[in-house]
Amino acid sequence: MKKTALFALVLVLAMTFVSAAGTKEQSSDDGTVTLTAYMQIDPANDQYAGHNAVMAAFEEKYPNIKLDIEYASGEAFHQKFQSMAASKQIPDIYTCYGGARTAYVTETGLTLDLTPYLDDAFKSQFASATWNPQGSAGVIYMIPPAFSVCHTIYANTAILDKLGLEYPKTFDEWLSQIPTIRAAGYYPVSMGNKDPWVVNSWLLGTLIERFGGKEWIMKAAKGEASFTDEPFVKALDVIKQMSDAGLFSPGVNQMSNSEADQEFYQQKSVYLIDAGWRTSAMDAALPADQREAIKMTVFPALDGEVTHNTSSAVASEGFALSKALEKDKAKLDAALTFIKFYTGTEGATIRAEHGDVPSYNLDLSKVNLDVMQKKFVEFSAEYPMGYVFDSIMDGEGVTMLNTDLQAMMMGNGDPKQIAADYEAWVAANDSNRD
Amino acid sequence: MPRLNKRASYLTLLLPAFIIYIGIIIFPILVSFGLSFTEWKRFKMTGFNGLDNYISILTDPVFQRSLWNNVQIMLISVLGQIPLGIILAYLLHRKWVRGTKFFEFMIFLPVTISSVVIALLWNRVFSPVGIYTTFVRMITHNPDYVVKIFESEKFAMIPVLLVLLWQYTSLYMVIFLANLQRIPSSVFEAALIDGAKESTIIWKIVLPALSTVIFTCSVLAISGSLKSFDLVYAMTAGGPVNYTYVMALYLYQHTFTFHNYGKGSAVSIIIVLLSVGLISLVRGIYDKAQKKFE
Structure with a gap:
């Protein structure tokens, strides 16, 4: 009986190690890049229908970039994120604010300054307020996909x-x-x-x-x-x-x-x-x-x-990247691809169809909007x-x-x-x- | 030599538990104690500030209100939930009501429900658009009616206390019922044959038999009351204004919202000291009561 129990324990441990090792191999061998993400978004809420649609479109266009996303909202999001920041175990991509609310992750050297990765051609496609300096250092920690x-x-x-x-x-x-x-x-x-x-x-x-x-x-x-x-x-x-x-x-x-x-x-x-x-x-x-x-x-x-x-x-909360990505070019490129897709023309168009007013300069008159979303666009203008x-x-x-x-x-x-x-x-x- | 080996083997067996205990109980308390003398700004420790955190907390009217609210929760727990738990357990044990199994189940039900669900349930009933409020507005033809007690500086805690009483009395009832069932029925029968009154049975048989468990329940009630968080957070979040604030909310806010880990740690040390002090007091009362019963 004891031998059987011991054998079962060894088997479980061995399987755990094998499966853990397998995950790592998969991400490097077949060209797939897996990014961890933590987002203050509630995919079950109608408000985020646009987000769900963008994620589906991204998955279809970039099958080689996998996002392992954890969602949370409100205080629960911040509470866990603070613990992550305190232990310096933050995900590759995360949502945060440009101001004080998520300073625990932006003001503690954990967030990548995106300034060197955003050229003028990309930036010019957005409303100028998108690029207002963020945080006490006045850099760009995140790209707001919309304005609240x-x-x-x-x-x-x-x-x-x-x-x-x-x-x-x-x-x-x-x-x-x-x-x-x-x-x-x-x-x-x-x-x-x-x-x-x-x-x-x-x-x-x-x-x-x-x-x-x-x-x-x-x-x-x-x-x-x-x-x-x-x-x-x-x-x-x-x-x-x-x-x-x-x-x-x-x-x-x-x-x-x-x-x-x-x-x-x-x-x-x-x-x-x-x-x-x-x-x-x-x-x-x-x-x-x-x-x-x-x-x-x-x-x-x-x-x-x-x-x-x-x-x-x-500026709404936007996507920021972990500073640790600087050391992993494949992951950094994949993460930037995701952010640019989400905030750029493709993501912005999809989100606008679901009622967002994107920070990206989009001709919203050409987008098919529901009654209140149309009123919101007019209100914003x-x-x-x-x-x-x-x-x-x-x-x-x-x-x-x-x-x-x-x-x-x-x-x-x-x-x-x-x-x-x-x-x-x-x-x-x-x-x-x- | 064998005695030495025995001692060594005891110590070896204890060592893992001791290390875990030091690691997850003693070490965090010591770190927290150290942090409670530090000042934090912009997520960084900027130095030691002596007793400033403690002075700032103890002179803060919000903390004073929180402390008083915790005292109220403790009183309702020790003087409400436990006596009521004993009464209900005794009623069911003596089978003075029909359908004891049904009542056991119904009374125990609230403690099996998550505090968050309970808070949402009560809010749904008593909020300005809740069932109760809507019903009262309808029968009184007063569209302005709201449950005013929620906005009362003096009495806003009462709904929270009632919910706590309703929710946790059942837990103590089950504990007492289990212990009452350990008293041989022949003891009750003998007392009744000897012509003992019900009050005599309670004072001379039941309470002495339950004294240890009453003490244990009091310790649980006190420590649980001082760290009350989930129900209050979900039900009122400390509001309106700060009328229903409790110490754990104060700690949470200063630590995780304002990132003042020094002040948050000082609050946690105050809670620990209060718990230890009050539990020691109950221990003293229990010892005296034990001697009296003996």
């Missing part, structure tokens, strides 16, 4: 028509619609701020930019202006006014994103404050007539604003894009600010005090002021 539009107001014009209303031109006009909307049994605005970054990412940045202009935020970040200045305090005050006036659905701070979306989809509310990427989900979930009735627009005009009709956008506040400032301070914002929306906070507390934190801790 973080402020959109979706308006149900069918309900507005029924109530004899129009999309408001000014903020005051918007507030004045509340009694009519409530009297008809609707909620004015759905927004899910249970995760308190929502109000910051999807609203605050746009409001600050409206009051301060595009350059003000960098001045404030670097200490040449203060967060106790008017643009920031006024922006906070607008959010307070929205809460106090009952513009949001009841329980806005208990409601998740998806619950807020559902409220709007079920036509219980007239407006939805959300991100631009919600359009693909709407195309999948809503009947054609309802989608036709949805207007995509931006926050109405505010008293004292210096920029008008702005939304906010940030119509409204000037400002910054996304929490992509600029350090996460710890932003988290504190988000918590204070949530408290204010629940009636426990004053814009001036919140601004003063945030300025004090930034002055003492934020890396922008180093």
Whole structure:
């Protein structure tokens, strides 16, 4: 019995070694290059239908390049990635941001600077903002395949028509619609701020930019202006006014994103404050007539604003390469081939057909788009894009600010005090002021 | 000589377990202790900062709230889950209800479900678009109704505590039930024949027989309460504001979101110290109780 058990153990170990060795041999002998990849993408989500289509097209065109991909999303992605970065065991290709969110992998010498591998002919095919310097070293760590539009107001014009209303031109006009909307049994605005970054990412940045202009935020970040200045305090005050006036659905701070979306989809509310990427989900979930009735627009005009009709956008997370690939030319070439395919004309065209607005310069009028995706393309072309506040400032301070914002929306906070507390934190801790 | 050989063979047999124990328990705690005196900026250790991390944590209102929330979880565990577990186990053991097997199964069910699933389930019921809220809005004709307790600074923890009570009482019930079944039925019968009241049976037979397991359950409850994470993270993520924050969330955020490994390590050391202190306290209470019963 003991001998049998020992024999079985030896057999299992031997098979493990043989199969492990076989994998290595296969990648070098038949010309196939296998790359490991870690992506913050959820292939089961409608939002990533374009990604799945690009991956299928890439596999067909380059059968000799295999991608061994691990997918994860949200905090789970970051948690595992941080462990990988800490142990310096990172995959060949991975998704990351150009800013602070994934600095644990870009600012620690693990990510390849792509600058030497991108010639002008390739770069000229993209929107110029694609090549904005990234990280503290101002290099190119990743190529963003698209831009993420973080402020959109979706308006149900069918309900507005029924109530004899129009999309408001000014903020005051918007507030004045509340009694009519409530009297008809609707909620004015759905927004899910249970995760308190929502109000910051999807609203605050746009409001600050409206009051301060595009350059003000960098001045404030670097200490040449203060967060106790008017643009920031006024922006906070607008959010307070929205809460106090009952513009949001009841329980806005208990409601998740998806619950807020559902409220709007079920036509219980007239407006939805959300991100631009919600359009693909709407195309999948809503009947054609309802989608036709949805207007995509931006926050109405505010008293004292210096920029008008702005939304906010940030380069989406893109593909970066491990610095270790420098030592393996075959893998490096394969990885660059993948990135260029994904972000270049072929990948961009496929993604555009699924609702992405690629960073690659593509004539989107020639692409067959669904209803909401078409509206998103028009929206992106119509409204000037400002910054996304929490992509600029350090996460710890932003988290504190988000918590204070949530408290204010629940009636426990004053814009001036919140601004003063945030300025004090930034002055003492934020890396922008180093 | 044979005695020496025996000792050597004991040590040899213990060595692998000892090395594993040192490697995965003692070593990380020591490293964490060392890290708790360090300062981190931009993912790099910039030097030692003495007790700064500890001072910053202990004076942080968010940590103070987290600590208080953990104390509440501990109280509901030790004074809620364990007594309720004993009561339910006793009811089922004495077969005072019909269908004991059915109740055993139903009561034990929550502990077999993942905390994340439980959190999602409760959120689905009580969120502003949940079944309960929708139902109340419908019958009260109040479209603004939401479950306000979730937004209350003082009481936001109550839903979390109720879910914890519901989820884990069953675990203790099963442990107590298994131990009650070890008490010979003749002991109960003899007590009843002698005219002992139910309260006398509980105080003189049941509780002394369960004292060791009550102590073990208290240790489990205390250590589990101080490191509570999964249910709170999935149910409220510490919000709204920081009303339902717990120490493990505070640790997680500072370590993995803000990359301040020094502060995160200091929180973990505080949790370890609190666990050891409280478990020692329970040990002392248990020893005194043992003497009293003896």
